[in-house]
Amino acid sequence: MGYTHRDAEYSPEGHEGWVVAVLPDGTDAPRDTWEEAMAAAQQHDLGWAWSLKYDGREGRPRAAGIRATCYCGWKGPKHEANFADPDNADAHAREDWHHHTEVSMAKVLPPHVSKAIETVDEAIVDLTFPQADLLRLDEHRPLAAVHAATQLRALAESMQRTAVQAARIAGFSWEEIAHPLETTRQSAHERFNRQ
Structure with a gap:
């Protein structure tokens, strides 16, 4: 079966x-x-x-x-x-x-996660480059896009630390964790082992 x-x-x-x-x-x-x-x-x-x-x-x-x-x-x-x-x-x-x-399957995301990432990406792009035919001054907000991207990076780093910690608790090796991080085992260990 x-x-x-x-x-x-x-x-x-x-x-x-x-x-x-x-x-x-x-x-x-x-x-x-x-x-x-x-x-x-x-x-x-x-x-x-x-x-x-x-x-x-x-x-x-x-x-x-x-x-x-x-x-x-x-x-x-x-x-x-x-x-x-x-x-x-x-x-x-x-x-x-x-x-x-x-x-x-570490790099295979469930559809709802891919969709959420795509939605955030589209929202930041819309702040940065509003649609030309609908251009209004209050829609062109590149500084707000910078701030949103900065917040997103901080959130991503925090979530990444939490996810790596969960993977270690679940028994995954540093080599296995390095694969979705797109880095080497040594780099993953050096970056996250201190936390």
């Missing part, structure tokens, strides 16, 4: 995840079809079904572990395949996949 990031449709790269069984030889078992996953989820009352059929019965090998994989080709680390408590076994794999998607 797949797991899709809520903003995946806005990403140029597909991100749909699955938990698959890792076979004793280290290869990944084929992921279950939708029907197989639904049947396993219902039979075992699971929230996220992985290939429980690799339990060593019916001539199939017993899974040596499980891992999350993604449509984009990413594979997470192997975790214990716990047949007695499959939902708990899945928790680590789901966390791995969520971490992967957050890092790879």
Whole structure:
């Protein structure tokens, strides 16, 4: 049964995840079809079904572990395949996949955030360069545009510090944080580690 990031449709790269069984030889078992996953989820009352059929019965090998994989080709680390408590076994794999998607989609903004940024941009441009056919002296306010941009920069820096702190608390590395900051790991660490 797949797991899709809520903003995946806005990403140029597909991100749909699955938990698959890792076979004793280290290869990944084929992921279950939708029907197989639904049947396993219902039979075992699971929230996220992985290939429980690799339990060593019916001539199939017993899974040596499980891992999350993604449509984009990413594979997470192997975790214990716990047949007695499959939902708990899945928790680590789901966390791995969520971490992967957050890092790879760091620059993919939800539409409402993109729209808010666009609205602010348009408002400042309108103060700076009012529409020529509607030009009124009180609409041409370049000094107000300077002040608005200054306030926006201060707000952005404050929000950036808060977001970096939240990312560190969530367990993201300095290298992962540097990616959306569009800087190096070292620069990100030097700038934000003191705060």
